[in-house]
Amino acid sequence: MDIIEQIASIPLFQGLPRPQLEELAMITLAQSVQRGQTIFAEGDLGTGFYVLVSGRVKIFKLSSDGKEQILHIMPPAEPFGEVAVFAGERFPAYAEALEDSYTLFFPRTAFIDLIARNPSLALNMMAILARRLRKFAVMIEALSLKEVPSRLATHFLLLSGQQGGEKSLTLDISKNQLASLMGTIPETLSRILSRMAKEGLIETSGQRLIRILDEAGLQELAEGERRL
Amino acid sequence: MDIIEQIASIPLFQGLPRPQLEELAMITLAQSVQRGQTIFAEGDLGTGFYVLVSGRVKIFKLSSDGKEQILHIMPPAEPFGEVAVFAGERFPAYAEALEDSYTLFFPRTAFIDLIARNPSLALNMMAILARRLRKFAVMIEALSLKEVPSRLATHFLLLSGQQGGEKSLTLDISKNQLASLMGTIPETLSRILSRMAKEGLIETSGQRLIRILDEAGLQELAEGERRL
């Protein structure tokens, strides 16, 4: 697949006329990154942003004692690092490839220039930023209002919802990473999972498969009306 | 002050040519809200967004058991509710006036229309969204990485930094609300404040004045290198 096609298939660029896609292709830098490799670090100069074409990337913050808090796990087709382009010059978090990945890099100035000439691109971009804000608001609520079992139940229900009500969930990250995403540590996560299983809410098979057995029960947990 | 001047003084609309300011003024709805009054509720249809002209507004989420998590305290000149305009049709949180306030309301369709014709407005809007994302990322980090004393220390240092290194801070919200902002409860906040005072890190006078006595000590707390 050539670069223009790749660009055209990114939701962010949906609706852009052909000539501007070509223009984008001219300024794009294709980049392969290996699993575990850092794409950018917090504080780095943000001279542009990335779009993930294939693979998976985690965006995270690091505390002074080295613990990491995952902010996003980026699936393909999502832009990342774009906040630096609009809000300031420095990246506010780290980005690291979880798998061998392939990204496109868009330099800041050329991109801003393009936006200035293309309202539909601007609207796409704003929709993406707004959606992300919404997701963060949910995360903040979850982190601060609820205990870990509630957060976890919320997360499972959300995943299940995203997968069309599917009762069998495949975690796409390790439990260590899930713990970080939930704002806790692996030990606590592990204990809570086994308590959930003991109460017949879920069933785990292998280390990445989770089956929801009692959706209503999880719902109660999520809302704090029940405890383990 | 007439509406056009009010609009022109809002950073979001910086750089808009006069005719478009006039256009905006035509579609704007001025609105007074009293302290304690709800401006919109989570789930309400977002037919537009607001800009705060005077007063203060809190944006918050409510858990099923009624506890609230404050997401923002909006100062004058800031837009709010704009996420609904770009990401979907429903407001993702509640907005309530903390003081008697005065807002301008901008209907969604007319605003999107204007953006489509005005790149600089689009860029302003993106900068605001991006800045907000950045702030949320910091909040998520704080909520999940640190214990309450660290979060509080971080918050004080941040406030002090915003006020140009000023050592005397005036809280612009009640301690109940500060507790919610820190993701904890008033009792815990109260205990931690008194421990901070006992250790000579801060000094409180009245219920809204805090003086930083030992900045380096707060710094250590914030970074988890010290405990109370």
Place this chain on the structure above:
DNA sequence: CGTGCGCTTGACTTTTTTCAATAAAGGTGG
């Protein structure tokens, strides 16, 4: 077939919350 990393489990400590009672502040109306 062993080594390593991720995951689990147990005992213990620390932190935070809960519940309840009291104290202080701020605003209101006399």
Place this chain on the structure above:
DNA sequence: CCACCTTTATTGAAAAAAGTCAAGCGCACG
């Protein structure tokens, strides 16, 4: 301006939740 009343803040004791440290298991990978 004061007394009252509501709201907001503080404090104590006990319970619960989460984190730390340490040890052990198991599966994947070389």
